[in-house]
Amino acid sequence: MCGIIGYTGNRSVAGVLVDGLRRLEYRGYDSAGLAVVSGGELHEAKAVGKVRKLEEVVAALPGLGSLCGCGIGHTRWATHGVPSTVNAHPHFSNDRKIAVVHNGIIENHQELRRHLTSKGCVFRSQTDSEVIAHLIAEAYDGDLLAATAAVLDQLQGTYGIAVVSDRHPGLIVAVRKGSPIVVGIGEGENFVASDIAALLAHTRQVIYLNDGDIAAITPEKIELRDIRNVPIEREIAKIDWETGAAEKGNYPHFMLKEIFEQPETVENAIRGRLDHEMASAILSGIGLSPRELLQIGHIVIAGCGSSMHAGLVGEYYFEDLAGISTSVEQAAEFRYRNPIIEPNTLVIPISQSGETADTIAAVREAAAKGAIVTALCNVVGSTIAREAGRGIYLHAGPEISVASTKAFLSQVVVLLLFALLLGRNRRLSRSRGAELVAEIEQIPDLIREVLEQALEIKKIASRYAHVDDFFFIGRGCLYPTALEGALKLKEISYIHAEGYHAAELKHGPISLLDEKHPVMALANDIPGRDKILGNIQECRARKAPVVAIATRGDRAIRDLTQDVIEIPPCSRFVAPLPTAVALQLFAYYIAAERGCEIDQPRNLAKSVTVE
Incomplete structure (x- = not known):
């Protein structure tokens, strides 16, 4: 639930990192910090509170703002340890040669902490994340990527990790398991982040890491490997969000801006998806033929928070318009309550980010039980979108305010389109379908x-x-x-x-x-x-x-x-x-x-x- 940004190139590293953290601040704002590798030295800055506090610290440190090289930054939402400069990321090895930022939770960190303490390691924070820096230092033998890869099988839980060392100028090592990591491709510079919002001002070409992927990132190239250190390839994706979409413009808050963007957001959600001739909807991402749609006997919607509320509206749509029995599950409970998934059950996970941990778990449980899974999410290339394999994108653009507005509306509109499609596939008359098409166009x-x-x-x-x-x-x-x-x-x-x-x-x-x-x-x-x-x-x-x-x-x-x-x-x-x-x-x-x-x-x- 935190934000990661990394940069390697010839610009002011701290400047790029602070700007990226500001764009990621909606992911966590208890504390923030950064580490910069330049001139063979590792520099750091940390602050409790909002990113502006970190910016003040950076400005007060002579020369830090002008350093080139590489670096990593982090804005924190506390899970282990109270907000403090000690608990703020990055965390360092005892010799202060290695710095790490981490999103996620290391579930066996207490066991690892006892192991490392018995070998003389001194811990400075209360966080679960600090164990990663010490484990990498313990495994280090001249190759930072190999050392990072070597510790991954010791970590239980979820992680998105970025690592730098003063022994490896210009190199950032990034790893992903269950917590999003995206690599941004520049010219003579490259980036890594937990969210594409941090990259919009710099690049439109990105690579989404899969679980188990390790990236070695320098200004000149990006090398991808799996956990066994075997080279792999991943598709380069293009971001189609406008740069200004992640800026407040003349509005006092992102939330108000996003509320007023909703007419255009809904237009984007329905554009090209209404079939006037058939009085139905066109949702090609579903990837199911009319015969396969007709075989759907039950729908289960899984989501959390606003996404679950959108699903509850969808329950009325599917039952009233399509005549399909529908249930809505809190995604966090889905895999733990052993849900009944019968043949021809359609599971619809809903998530704005496509990275909600509980909803990802629901996707995997549904797939393991043989359900048809069709996801609703806003972020192309997100974990849920990739793991579901089929789905409908919301096209809502970036939503920065923590309180969801335009994503919620897009979710409801897409569910209405989906129900219209299923209804016309069954007993909904053409005349009623045409009326509904006209109503949707008026939204x-x-x-x-x-x-x-x-x-x-x-x-x-x-x-x-x-x-x-x-x-x-x-x-x-x-x-x-x-x-x-x-x-x-x-x-x-x-x-x-x-x-x-x-x-x-x-x-x-x-x-x-x-x-x-x-x-x-x-x-x-x-x-x-x-x-x-x-x-x-x-x-x-x-x-x-x-x-x-x-x-x-x-x-x-x-x-x-x-x-x-x-x-x-x-x-x-x-x-x-x-x-x-x-x-x-x-x-x-x-x-x-x-x-x-x-x-x-x-x-x-x-x-x-x-x-």
């Missing part, structure tokens, strides 16, 4: 209409910025939308927020309602609205303030509450999308009013690459 404009109300939503949000608790309620496919709205609010504002199916209020939660516990009611004019109106009255009877999401022109809602956010008219299948955008804005403006760190909320990281 970007529906979102634009919501965004035009941003200032009105901001006014409503300001009235609730002081609260400590918030309930979100919805029915049908707006129930998971309520869950997502509550998640957004709690993530970035630190307000305790819970999402419930509206019918669950009377089964316990209503006991908490009073004038200090406001309720967000999703009361769009779709099936179930009348029941929601009754739920609103129940909340008001307990003196709970109510904010309602309602279809434009709904006067009955105005009679129940004055705090109404209006959504343009749309069908029940499309309603979760503009509703989610309104909830994103509501959460954003509350967090801004409270002065919260919106893009990098405390204790959270963007990509959860450890279990």
Whole structure:
């Protein structure tokens, strides 16, 4: 859940590393550090807190900012050991000849620490990562790549590792097992990172390492080997994201920028995927014939956080439009609860990054049980995309804010397209398919209409910025939308927020309602609205303030509450999308009013690459 950047070339190494860490800061921001090899010496800088603190340290160290050569940097999200300069990466061997940065968790680090301590090794940090530097030093015999390869079979767990040594100027050794590593190809310079966001300003050509791959990276060349030190080849991929997509531009936060990018994001997700002639969807990445699609008897969706909420919306889509029984699994539980995978089961793992550790494990478990696996992810070349072998890319572009917005919307849109395809493959009529195609085409404009109300939503949000608790309620496919709205609010504002199916209020939660516990009611004019109106009255009877999401022109809602956010008219299948955008804005403006760190909320990281 941390960020790695490495550079070898003739530019200021510290400058490239700090810039890369700034772009990776959404992956971890407890501390940051770097190591630079130049002139036969190994230099370091570390700081607790955001990358700007590291930048200040680098600026205060005479000459460090001008050094050329090679180096590695790291921004940390703590798993083992409190945030401190001692626990910040890079970690060094006792002779300070070798420096290592590491993402992941070394599960047997205590055993390895005891082994190394018995041989006289002195540990300086509380981290699991430090053992790697000492093991490499112990194995070193003049060849840094061979020494790194030699220790890998001792490490249990997951790792993305980058290593430098003052004995090997210009060389970075990188290794991957379960934690992403990508190598960037430049001209007279090369890069390594845990995320392509760090490379966008420098190169568009990258190599994604597979588990067990080892890369020896110098300014002139990139050599790839397997764990047995045998040369291997990997395909060079081209990044199609725009450089500016990873910049804030004129927006105060990435989250607000990404909320306002969503009309274009949805257009990208549906572009070329609607078949007007057949009133269906075109999803070539699925790689299944109509006959094979017809044989799918059950669907299992696996995801975490916002991706799981998108999957819950998809459950309604697949069952209502395609008539296929569907279940949604928390990806972390998927392999541990021994799920029943019958013949012709389709498993859909959903992950923005394609690197979520729990979802990767679900992919492998599903494949081992003989399921058909079709992934939904945003990053081309990611682990889930490669291991699934078939899938649908979201085309959402880079999402920098920790709280997912545009990726969530893209996931829901793609699931709707998938359900349309499966429905037309079965009993969904051509006329109903054509109606749905037209509705999907209107989604970007529906979102634009919501965004035009941003200032009105901001006014409503300001009235609730002081609260400590918030309930979100919805029915049908707006129930998971309520869950997502509550998640957004709690993530970035630190307000305790819970999402419930509206019918669950009377089964316990209503006991908490009073004038200090406001309720967000999703009361769009779709099936179930009348029941929601009754739920609103129940909340008001307990003196709970109510904010309602309602279809434009709904006067009955105005009679129940004055705090109404209006959504343009749309069908029940499309309603979760503009509703989610309104909830994103509501959460954003509350967090801004409270002065919260919106893009990098405390204790959270963007990509959860450890279990």
